[in-house]
Amino acid sequence: MILPIYTLGQPVLRKVAEDIPLDYPNLQQLIADMFETCTACDGIGLAAPQIGKPIRVVVIDLDVISEHFPEYKGFRRAFINGHILEFDDTETETIEEGCLSLPGIHENVTRPTRIHVKYFDEELKEHDEWIDGYLARVIQHEFDHIEGKVFTDRISSFRKQMINKKMKALVSGSFNCHYKVKPANRK
Numbered sequence: 001m002i003l004p005i006y007t008l009g010q011p012v013l014r015k016v017a018e019d020i021p022l023d024y025p026n027l028q029q030l031i032a033d034m035f036e037t038c039t040a041c042d043g044i045g046l047a048a049p050q051i052g053k054p055i056r057v058v059v060i061d062l063d064v065i066s067e068h069f070p071e072y073k074g075f076r077r078a079f080i081n082g083h084i085l086e087f088d089d090t091e092t093e094t095i096e097e098g099c100l101s102l103p104g105i106h107e108n109v110t111r112p113t114r115i116h117v118k119y120f121d122e123e124l125k126e127h128d129e130w131i132d133g134y135l136a137r138v139i140q141h142e143f144d145h146i147e148g149k150v151f152t153d154r155i156s157s158f159r160k161q162m163i164n165k166k167m168k169a170l171v172s173g174s175f176n177c178h179y180k181v182k183p184a185n186r187k
């Protein structure tokens with residue numbers, strides 16, 4: 001089932017999401033719905049707060065970009081109870097990001113290229129590993145969501161000022177996008 005995307009201004013996007021018990025009701029269905037929603041919106045990742053749930057569940061689908069990143073052919077993974085344990089600050093990279101919860105906004109964000117994460121996958125297998133490359137970038141973006149953050153929190157105050165009007169339009173619900181959304185204040 002394709003779910004509506006909660007957009008900026010929705011309080012759930014500002015909550016620190018909670019770990020879930022691994023026998024969380026209908027977890028597999030939730031993951032399937034999140035993948036389906038992500039694909040329908042042309043996204044590469046989706047975090048549960050973006051569909052209104054303050055829980056630590058994230059899906060990432062890099063298969064859709066495998067034309068440019070062949071190493072991610074077939075990469076579709078759920079991250080349950082994910083936490084970033086360490087950032088390797090020796091190298092950072094600046095890449096333009098966008099977000100299904102902030103349609104129409106694209107800004108450069110600087111992040112470390114390597115992170116130490118722990119999570120359970122959709123088969124409930126526990127992982128504790130260092131990840132680098134584009135996946136590390138996408139994990140940092142999605143895991144920000146489960147910490148109550150969005151990518152525009154990480155841009156300069158100058159850039160924030162430049163996009164202030166667009167951000168206000170998002171919060172007030174006066175915007176268009178091609179997928180189903182649940183804005184905070186749309187009348």
Ligand SMILES: [Zn+2]
Nearest residue numbers: 098099100101
């Ligand atoms: Zn996002």
